[in-house]
Amino acid sequence: MNRTELADFLRHGRARLEPSAVGLSPGARRRTPGLRREEVASLAGMSVDYYTRLEQSRGPRPSRQMLTALARGLRLTDDERDHLFHLAGEEPPRRESVSQHVRPGLLLILDRLHDTPAQVVTDCGEVLAQNAMACALSGDVSARPPRERNLVRRFFLDPAARALIPPEDFAEHARAHVANLRAVAAARPDDPVPRALVAELRAGSAEFARLWESHEVAVRRASTKRFVHPVVGVLELDCEIMVAHDHRQLLIVHTARPGTESYERLRLLRVVGVQDLAPTSTPPPGAAAPGPPLRP
Secondary structure (H helix, E strand, O other): OOHHHHHHHHHHHHHOOOHHHHOOOOOOOOOOOOOOHHHHHHHHOEOHHHHHHHHOOOOOOOOHHHHHHHHHHOOOOHHHHHHHHHHOOOOOOOOOOOOOOOOHHHHHHHHOOOOOOEEEEEOOOEEEEEOHHHHHHHOOOOOOOHHHHEHHHHHHHOHHHHOOOOHHHHHHHHHHHHHHHHHHHHHOOOOHHHHHHHHHHHHHOHHHHHHHOOOOOOOOOOEEEEEEEOOOEEEEEEEEEEEOOOOOEEEEEEEOOOOOHHHHHHHHHHHHOOOOOOOOOOOOOOEOOOOOOOOO
16 A cells, blocks of 8 residues: 555545535635545545545555545546555456446536435446435435445345335335346346346345246336435435446436425425434444435
8 A cells, every 4th residue: 555645646636626516615715725625525425534644644544445435535537546446555446347436427417416316326226326315315325334235135135125115116116126137137147246136136035036037127217206204204206317328327316396295395305404313333434424224
């Protein structure tokens, strides 16, 4: 690990980012260009002290998960992300599989969506990034273990994950998850990620196994979904999907039609914000405190 070069790279990456480029208000007059340390730490989901020690060449060797979070927070390109991994003495993620590094273009759009829930997910259902409204609607996943960030796994293997879906909508959600995963697995037969997920779910969920045998195929597309939020009530939201050029990362945006009750409840949700609705486990060193549990 080259601590000196890593610290210098982080400082330069922070200095080149304007607050408006990541959806932040410029605020009071700044003494130096770019973002403040606490802003980068917040974007990366880690403590300010941990990030400060990295910039001062005295921090511990970052984990791969932490490096991925830093690359996302600093809006690094794929090449810059790889360089960050090399400086930390880690091998960069392989690019032939679905990358956990969110494309800067998708993050740029996500940063500008302030009044509606939006998140970036992989085609296999891994949540990669969320805006504040998505956290308020479905829980902040940034500090959670990787296995708890997959929407499909949680839907079929964690009964608590269905708590905010109306029971009459369970069957529709289940069919959509399975049909999309079948399309992904067929499109990438040599990719171990969807293959392993399918094997795990077939072994762990009788419901998934039954639906898998139906051979229904349907790529995730625009739809209407209902959420039962514990504070604002039921929201019926239109789900729009923007697809990256390689079709492996999706920007999912939930909107409510003006004039509807759901529109007013979505406005209320923006005021309510993220609340600690359930107990959570202790976060890893350097990570920010987790928010509510991930919900489908």
